[in-house]
Amino acid sequence: MVVEIIMPKLGQTMEKGKILRWLKKEGERVEKGEPLLEVETDKAVLEVESRSSGILKRILAHEGEIVSVAKVIGYIAEEGEPLPQEAPQESVAAAETGAPTPLQAVGAPEEMGEKRLEREIKASPLARKIARERGVDLTQVVGTGPGGRITEKDVLDYLAKREAAKPAPPPTSAPAAVSIVSGREAAVVMPEFEGFQVIPISGMRSAIARKMTYSKTNIPHFYISVEVDMTEAARLREELIPIIETKTGVRLSFTHMLVKAVAMALREYPQLNALCDGESIKISKDINIGIAVGLEDGLIVPVLRKADSLDLAQIASKTESLITKAREKRLSEDEFTGGTFTISNLGVFEVDSFTAIINPPEVAILAVGRIRDKPVVVGGEVKVRKMMNITLSADHRAVDGLIAAKFLGRVKELLEKPFNLLFP
Amino acid sequence: MEAWRLLDLEIEQDAAKNLAIDEAIFQARIEKSVPPTLRFWRNDRVVIIGRSQKVCAEVNLEICIREKIQVVKRFSGGGAVYHDLGNLNYTIVLDADDRLIKGLDISESYRVLCSGIIRGLEILGLSSVRFIPPGNIFVNGKKISGSAQLRRKNVVLHHGTLLVSSDLNMLKKALAVFNDEADRSTSTRSPVTRLIDELNHEVSMSEVKNTLLQGFKEELGIRLEPGGLTELENEFASRIYYAKYFFKRETFGTAGLESGKI
Numbered sequence: 203m204v205v206e207i208i209m210p211k212l213g214q215t216m217e218k219g220k221i222l223r224w225l226k227k228e229g230e231r232v233e234k235g236e237p238l239l240e241v242e243t244d245k246a247v248l249e250v251e252s253r254s255s256g257i258l259k260r261i262l263a264h265e266g267e268i269v270s271v272a273k274v275i276g277y278i279a280e281e282g283e284p285l286p287q288e289a290p291q292e293s294v295a296a297a298e299t300g301a302p303t304p305l306q307a308v309g310a311p312e313e314m315g316e317k318r319l320e321r322e323i324k325a326s327p328l329a330r331k332i333a334r335e336r337g338v339d340l341t342q343v344v345g346t347g348p349g350g351r352i353t354e355k356d357v358l359d360y361l362a363k364r365e366a367a368k369p370a371p372p373p374t375s376a377p378a379a380v381s382i383v384s385g386r387e388a389a390v391v392m393p394e395f396e397g398f399q400v401i402p403i404s405g406m407r408s409a410i411a412r413k414m415t416y417s418k419t420n421i422p423h424f425y426i427s428v429e430v431d432m433t434e435a436a437r438l439r440e441e442l443i444p445i446i447e448t449k450t451g452v453r454l455s456f457t458h459m460l461v462k463a464v465a466m467a468l469r470e471y472p473q474l475n476a477l478c479d480g481e482s483i484k485i486s487k488d489i490n491i492g493i494a495v496g497l498e499d500g501l502i503v504p505v506l507r508k509a510d511s512l513d514l515a516q517i518a519s520k521t522e523s524l525i526t527k528a529r530e531k532r533l534s535e536d537e538f539t540g541g542t543f544t545i546s547n548l549g550v551f552e553v554d555s556f557t558a559i560i561n562p563p564e565v566a567i568l569a570v571g572r573i574r575d576k577p578v579v580v581g582g583e584v585k586v587r588k589m590m591n592i593t594l595s596a597d598h599r600a601v602d603g604l605i606a607a608k609f610l611g612r613v614k615e616l617l618e619k620p621f622n623l624l625f626p
Numbered sequence: 627m628e629a630w631r632l633l634d635l636e637i638e639q640d641a642a643k644n645l646a647i648d649e650a651i652f653q654a655r656i657e658k659s660v661p662p663t664l665r666f667w668r669n670d671r672v673v674i675i676g677r678s679q680k681v682c683a684e685v686n687l688e689i690c691i692r693e694k695i696q697v698v699k700r701f702s703g704g705g706a707v708y709h710d711l712g713n714l715n716y717t718i719v720l721d722a723d724d725r726l727i728k729g730l731d732i733s734e735s736y737r738v739l740c741s742g743i744i745r746g747l748e749i750l751g752l753s754s755v756r757f758i759p760p761g762n763i764f765v766n767g768k769k770i771s772g773s774a775q776l777r778r779k780n781v782v783l784h785h786g787t788l789l790v791s792s793d794l795n796m797l798k799k800a801l802a803v804f805n806d807e808a809d810r811s812t813s814t815r816s817p818v819t820r821l822i823d824e825l826n827h828e829v830s831m832s833e834v835k836n837t838l839l840q841g842f843k844e845e846l847g848i849r850l851e852p853g854g855l856t857e858l859e860n861e862f863a864s865r866i867y868y869a870k871y872f873f874k875r876e877t878f879g880t881a882g883l884e885s886g887k888i
Binding site: 212213214215220222237240242243244245246247248249266334477479484539563 | 677678701702703731732733736760761774775776777778779864868869
């Protein structure tokens with residue numbers, strides 16, 4: 203059965219509610235009684251629970267929209283059930299967007315006397331009961347009983363009238379949307395002439411902007427680099443590719459091997475597996491490695507939890523599934539939060555080396571460059587080896603150069619003697 | 627008499643942590659792991675805007691940057707407020723079916739939960755203290771306290787302010803609703819007053835708290851036992867703090883404001 207989700211009446215005087223957040227996505231299953239969305243009224247922020255079980259088929263009123271009570275804001279249905287056509291569109295058109303209700307509806311105190319308070323109204327107990335159950339504001343009902351007392355019939359008449367003529371809310375002008383970012387660009391004036399494509403900094407870009415600005419302005423970064431001989435690692439990888447591919451269907455990459463090496467080294471240097479806010483340092487018990495994934499319009503860092511407890515095959519398959527989800531923007535919240543250390547690998551793009559900005563509140567990030575054949579002196583002879591640069595950025599509030607150097611040295615050692623990576 | 631926990635717990639320099647603690651108590655009550663709670667706390671110099679408000683519409687950023695006033699977004703609805711150490715905040719966390727508010731409409735629950743503050747102000751010697759819906763307390767026609775609620779599952783968080791000796795000049799300068807750009811603001815501008823102005827003498831914060839406690843005991847018929855945060859609440863608080871405030875849009879440190887990047 204297709205069930206309409208309506209804007210519930212969450213208080214006697216509530217006329218409209220603002221959709222703050224849907225707690226389920228379209229297509230997601232929802233059980234009766236499960237939290238479905240959050241609504242803000244002029245009185246409070248409330249969590250609304252689903253009244254039926256099924257699939258959240260369509261969201262008609264989106265986050266930020268202000269919708270009148272009893273308007274349809276979405277549909278729950280079973281798999282494959284068709285939704286009613288067109289009708290919902292009307293509801294959407296009627297739903298106002300943008301214009302906020304006065305949030306603290308305090309008039310000047312003298313105005314308050316104008317409205318009869320619920321308590322002072324004369325009404326029969328039955329009338330009060332029905333009013334409460336059906337969400338009727340008794341101040342709006344005309345009483346026909348003795349002395350203007352409101353009777354059961356008055357409430358029912360009022361309800362019938364309200365059903366017959368649900369008035370459309372008066373249109374209100376929407377205030378200009380002002381982005382937090384653009385609103386504060388006073389320090390930098392952009393020249394105004396034609397020929398620009400203007401892209402507002404919003405959504406993911408604004409999250410990146412905020413986080414990176416915070417990091418670069420608040421965290422005293424320091425950087426150390428080492429060159430790693432990846433010849434042995436490349437050889438081992440060639441051997442492991444068919445084995446792991448048969449087992450998991452995933453082709454082992456250098457990134458997977460790096461994740462393993464970093465997770466193992468972090469176990470020995472937990473000072474780098476930590477969070478810091480400038481006041482305290484929290485060493486994490488779990489080693490949760492974030493892997494920066496570049497997207498067309500931004501960047502996201504899915505997190506591989508308890509990476510140190512996984513073997514290379516598990517790391518390969520879990521990492522690839524996270525990266526795929528990240529590219530398709532299907533990551534759930536716990537898949538991109540909770541990281542304790544980040545790896546950013548730009549080697550695929552032929553970058554030799556770079557320095558990364560720490561991903562706060564983490565205290566370190568590892569920037570990985572490409573692997574290329576280089577002449578290297580080994581045992582007094584010039585040989586061609588596969589070399590790779592890695593650079594660690596660390597938060598000097600939380601950790602000093604000594605630990606960072608030892609950690610990086612350990613990562614180098616693990617990669618240069620890569621059979622270590624095969625053991626837990 | 628029912629026993630509530632009394633938390634006198636503030637991290638005055640970090641409004642975000644204070645808000646994370648409020649939300650943690652709320653979550654812990656949802657998990658049924660803590661008793662109903664009354665908390666007192668203060669913030670030093672911060673503008674706190676409502677859940678769905680916009681910074682640029684509510685805050686006079688120039689003043690906030692110059693005066694190093696933090697800007698933080700809270701998880702409950704309502705309008706923008708200015709806090710400093712002369713403003714006392716209180717938080718009540720209880721179940722929606724607690725005997726005090728069971729079956730009451732939201733507006734009526736505000737009246738009940740504000741009654742302790744009203745009674746406290748009366749004990750301190752104020753007359754003509756009035757409750758003005760949805761959750762405000764006015765003295766002699768001027769607002770002295772405002773409150774907001776958040777409801778999730780079966781639990782209600784009710785928190786509010788009380789202007790004791792705040793810097794009202796700074797309050798009016800920092801909030802856009804009192805300024806020329808008031809047209810974009812979604813807050814309501816009310817005439818405001820402070821406890822010390824209404825009393826006509828100084829009063830210490832601890833005296834205010836003790837009197838409010840008396841008011842709550844009398845009006846709500848509860849016993850208050852001093853306590854601290856549980857381990858679970860501490861964990862919730864730090865998780866919320868990092869996830870919500872540390873680098874996300876809920877806080878806007880003045881460093882960011884100065885560099886013009888926020």
